Amino acid sequence: xxxxxxxxxxxxxxxxxxxxxxxxxxxxxxxxxxxxxxxxxxxxxxxxxxxxxxxxxxxxxxxxxxxxxxxxxxxxxxxxxxxxxxxxxxxxxxxxxxxxxxxxxxxxxxxxxxxxxxx
Amino acid sequence: xxxxxxxxxxxxxxxxxxxxxxxxxxxxxxxxxxxxxxxxxxxxxxxxxxxxxxxxxxxxxxxxxxxxxxxxxxxxxxxxxxxxxxxxxxxxxxxxxxxxxxxxxxxxxx
Numbered sequence: 001x002x003x004x005x006x007x008x009x010x011x012x013x014x015x016x017x018x019x020x021x022x023x024x025x026x027x028x029x030x031x032x033x034x035x036x037x038x039x040x041x042x043x044x045x046x047x048x049x050x051x052x053x054x055x056x057x058x059x060x061x062x063x064x065x066x067x068x069x070x071x072x073x074x075x076x077x078x079x080x081x082x083x084x085x086x087x088x089x090x091x092x093x094x095x096x097x098x099x100x101x102x103x104x105x106x107x108x109x110x111x112x113x114x115x116x117x118x119x
Numbered sequence: 120x121x122x123x124x125x126x127x128x129x130x131x132x133x134x135x136x137x138x139x140x141x142x143x144x145x146x147x148x149x150x151x152x153x154x155x156x157x158x159x160x161x162x163x164x165x166x167x168x169x170x171x172x173x174x175x176x177x178x179x180x181x182x183x184x185x186x187x188x189x190x191x192x193x194x195x196x197x198x199x200x201x202x203x204x205x206x207x208x209x210x211x212x213x214x215x216x217x218x219x220x221x222x223x224x225x226x227x228x229x
Binding site: 106112 | 211
């Protein structure tokens with residue numbers, strides 16, 4: 001079946017970096033994009049950015065520009081999101097979601113990866 | 120990009136209908152028919168319920184419907200059921216080729 005499986009929880013110190021993976025299966029990876037969305041504890045959803053799995057084009061949320069990098073490895077159908085210079089307010093569940101079945105909508109979601117930033 | 124505006128909470132009794140609003144600007148909700156709605160139960164990933172303003176993905180109950188007027192989109196749930204109790208988020212494509220979510224609405228089934 002179509003699914004996205006994310007890497008496990010991470011605990012990082014302020015100033016460190018984290019790289020979360022999202023492995024796709026059940027569909028042609030390069031025919032869709034992947035968006036990343038995060039959710040701080042008890043808060044709403046925040047769109048972080050998007051990457052085309054076809055050509056690697058990216059578009060990042062303005063507030064994360066310079067700290068976030070999204071990449072893909074088409075040989076393993078895996079998308080990655082790296083966030084640098086971590087701060088306590090980056091503590092959140094990070095989701096990957098498939099983008100492209102319908103315009104502007106995310107139809108398949110990963111299970112989420114908890115990233116905790118704490119000294 | 121500011122978040123879209125949703126009511127913090129709505130409630131209804133089983134069998135009733137409720138509507139959740141989602142207000143943006145002409146640069147997002149009002150400018151494109153790319154509004155989607157997501158249901159999220161506690162501790163779970165969001166689930167797509169409506170795409171392109173009013174379309175339901177396969178497998179989503181026809182009790183869920185969407186519409187848009189100007190800069191405001193709406194999600195209506197008819198025949199409320201206990202299992203509909205969840206958080207609901209709207210999302211829109213924007214003129215900057217980005218995405219933006221609403222702040223979320225907690226639906227309580229009384």
